[in-house]
Amino acid sequence: MSHLRPSPITPTVDFERDGVQHGFLRLPYSRDDSAWGSVMIPICVIRNGSGPSALLTGGNHGDEYEGPLALYDLARTLDPKQVSGTVIIVPAMNYPAFRAGTRTSPIDKGNLNRSFPGRPDGTVTEKIADYFQRELLPRTDIALDFHSGGKTLDFVPFCAAHIRPDKVLEAKGFAAVEAFSAPWSMKMLEIDAVGMFDTAAEEMGKLFITTELGGGGTSRAETVRIARRGVLNVLRHAGIVAGAVEMQPTRWLDMPSGDCFSFAEDDGMIETMIDLGEPVEEGQVLARIHSIGRTGAAPQEIRATMSGLLAARHFPGLVKAGDCTAVVAVLVD
Ligand SMILES: [Zn+2]
Numbered sequence: 001m002s003h004l005r006p007s008p009i010t011p012t013v014d015f016e017r018d019g020v021q022h023g024f025l026r027l028p029y030s031r032d033d034s035a036w037g038s039v040m041i042p043i044c045v046i047r048n049g050s051g052p053s054a055l056l057t058g059g060n061h062g063d064e065y066e067g068p069l070a071l072y073d074l075a076r077t078l079d080p081k082q083v084s085g086t087v088i089i090v091p092a093m094n095y096p097a098f099r100a101g102t103r104t105s106p107i108d109k110g111n112l113n114r115s116f117p118g119r120p121d122g123t124v125t126e127k128i129a130d131y132f133q134r135e136l137l138p139r140t141d142i143a144l145d146f147h148s149g150g151k152t153l154d155f156v157p158f159c160a161a162h163i164r165p166d167k168v169l170e171a172k173g174f175a176a177v178e179a180f181s182a183p184w185s186m187k188m189l190e191i192d193a194v195g196m197f198d199t200a201a202e203e204m205g206k207l208f209i210t211t212e213l214g215g216g217g218t219s220r221a222e223t224v225r226i227a228r229r230g231v232l233n234v235l236r237h238a239g240i241v242a243g244a245v246e247m248q249p250t251r252w253l254d255m256p257s258g259d260c261f262s263f264a265e266d267d268g269m270i271e272t273m274i275d276l277g278e279p280v281e282e283g284q285v286l287a288r289i290h291s292i293g294r295t296g297a298a299p300q301e302i303r304a305t306m307s308g309l310l311a312a313r314h315f316p317g318l319v320k321a322g323d324c325t326a327v328v329a330v331l332v333d
Pocket residue numbers: 060061064146147148150
């Protein structure tokens with residue numbers, strides 16, 4: 001059973017020590033330009049006595065920026081005197097992907113958020129997943145994993161938790177989402193939950209929340225402000241940082257079924273017919289895909305299979321067959 005093998009990753013921080021430590025998860029990676037080299041994944045531990053523990057992560061996908069911006073900032077500014085318990089910050093989980101500015105790792109093409117539970121004797125990406133699975137998640141009471149749309153999607157800014165079989169944990173998740181206080185809050189459905197960090201955390205019985213805060217392979221001033229406020233709010237909500245949660249109005253969205261998602265069936269140039277956050281009627285044309293190889297061809301129409309509002313859209317101007325073109329969510333009132 002390979003999972004009994006110890007992780008090859010060595011942390012340069014001590015998770016039991018009080019104070020602030022800035023260090024690395026050092027992952028040996030022997031390669032042409034560094035025979036005995038390592039991948040150095042930045043990590044910060046801020047601890048003040050016993051108490052609850054939060055694991056705050058960004059860069060699970062390497063082309064999403066609100067989380068890393070908020071978390072490098074928090075690591076630099078959070079005073080341990082403000083903390084009761086432990087805050088573990090990994091602002092760029094899939095550090096090779098983050099350095100390359102790509103969703104997946106340039107080393108092994110690994111999508112970290114499809115690689116859980118990982119393997120200690122697997123690829124670099126699988127080794128990172130395994131370390132979170134066996135070393136970091138078990139130390140955690142609440143995990144917040146930041147995502148955004150990356151280079152190929154754009155979202156209305158929301159914090160999310162999943163529908164869970166354990167309704168007590170589900171309610172705690174939604175309460176933490178409410179505390180994050182993004183403009184939108186989502187009861188989230190995954191296209192394919194196998195191998196996700198979310199799934200690993202939830203199967204361990206952990207409180208887990210996530211975000212989608214924009215996209216397009218960049219960040220915006222507003223979405224970074226949402227991330228910075230949200231992470232502090234979650235720490236206050238968890239009782240790790242003192243003070244009242246700075247609540248902001250939020251509107252709840254639900255993704256009730258796979259009908260939320262629309263996919264391109266042809267390659268071409270996409271024309272999004274409505275903008276993020278706008279209402280959608282069932283049957284309405286969400287997007288048109290124009291053939292670029294010839295003139296005279298009618299565009300393929302992508303119609304909404306349910307009513308709601310546009311929560312996400314494909315970002316680049318060109319699409320390929322199979323790309324997710326739009327996500328419709330239902331407003332819960
Ligand atoms: Zn992501």
